[in-house]
Amino acid sequence: MLVKVDGASPVPLSEQIAAQIRAAIARAEVRAGERLPPARELGQALGVNMHTVLRAYSALRDEGVIDLRRGRGAVVRDGVDGARLRLHDLARRFTLEATRQGLTDDDIVDLLRRTR
Amino acid sequence: MTAANSAIDETAPPRARQIGAAIAAWVPAAALLVLRWWWSDRLPDQVASHWSGLGRPDGFSGTWSSWWVIFAICLAAGLVATVALLVLRHSPAAWRGLAGLAVFVASMLATAWAIGGIATLDGGSPQAARLGWRVALIAAPLGYGAFVWLLIGRTARTPTTPTQPTASMPLAPGEQAAWSQSLRSTMFLWLAALLAAGAITFGIARQAQAAVPLAIGAVVVAAFASIRCTIDRRGLRVCVFDRIPIKRIRLDQVADASAEHIDPTRWGGWGYRVMPGRSALVLRAGPGLVVDMTDGRKFAVTLSDPDTPAALLNGLRARAAG
DSSP, X not given: OEEEEETTSSSOHHHHHHHHHHHHHHTTSSOTTOBXXXXXXXXXXXXXXXXXXXXXXXXXXXTTSEEEETTTEEEEOTTOOHHHHHHHHHHHHHHHHHHHXXXXXXXXXXXXXXXO | OOHHHHSOOBOOOOHHHHHHHHHHTTHHHHHHHHHHHHHTTTSOSEEEEEESSSSSEEEEEEHHHHHHHHHHHHHHHXXXXXXXXXXXXXXXXXXXXXXXXXXXXXXXXXXXXXXXXXXXXXXXXXXXXXXXXXXXXXXXXXXXHHHHHHHHOOOOBOOOOOSSOOOOOOOOTTEEEEEEEEEEOHHHXXXXXXXXXXXXXXXXXXXXXXXXXXXXXXXXXXXXXXXXXXXXXXXXXXXXXXXXXXEEEOGGGEXXXXXXXXXXXXXXXXXXXXXXXXXXXESSSEEEEEEEETTSOEEEEEOSOTHHHHHHHHHHHHHHTO
16 A cells, blocks of 8 residues: 655645545555554654544544554455445545635536536 | 566576485485394394493493484485475575585484494493594594585575666655555464464463463464565565564665565575575565665565555655665
């Protein structure tokens, strides 16, 4: 699993980390049941705060991608669907770009409905 | 880089010499058979087996019980050298070491038994067996060992040159990249489970001297069943149990990283292997990352997709070097 972060990017570091891990799971580089590197380790590797990594891990847990438990670390959940994850990733990038262009939530939904 | 030319940095002895050395490993067992046939009705039930000086002996063994033990060891030595020849022929250093050791141990033991027999025969009884000049016979296995050593030759090492430039991942100045993979080995996991089962069995039977080494073995093997390899701005690390580093290579120690096919028989077997000039963590046959270090040593680790980590390591090193 390759995680790249760019301090010059406007995207928050924790979101960059979460996106890279999501993509790695979607590409099946990391499989169900596999353990992600400990947050402290990954933080030191990337030169970012451990809590930044933990924020990324929490976001992935909230999406149902990983299990995050004290003592066991972060483990990719069984039944995580790579194709579904890719779709989520596309949707996130789409809404991010749409919001940047000034579209409201209703505009985004309208746009999606019209492009069907 | 292909599998055929990647890992050979030693020259193998010619095939005829290899076979000659494997046959030489059976000579001590054959010599014991000849001695048994020759001395079968001349040796008493006991032979002298230990001396503290050149005079009378202070230790005795059953003639044919000690013969059987030493004969079995000599047979095992012949077998070890032959199997090593068949299995490790691509790993000359490992083969030479194993075959040489087998020949040396077998010829030493066979000669020791023969000295006891000769001294007992000459003295007329085990108690009257004087060591005397016969101690010089121990030079025979040393000479034989030297002969076999010359036969299998010395390990010559030729430097390998990369056959093609390895990819390097471009990194922006403000960019940080970390690569991480956890390596699972089902083979090691089963082995650990087997050792743990043995430890528990002996533990229930209150055989601590057997249970404790088995339990330690189970923990060590379990550690190798779950390994994490990471590459980042600090270099390469291999950790057991997710946090205990067993291997570290700093970025400034890296000369080049490449993705190669790892053949366990060329890297000295499975597990954590240390050989002259190189070390490797081999969990299976297949793709792996090979790091050439600036001091000429090599390190290899088996990984499922070594292209990315190899390119990242080269990219990080190139950026660190400025």
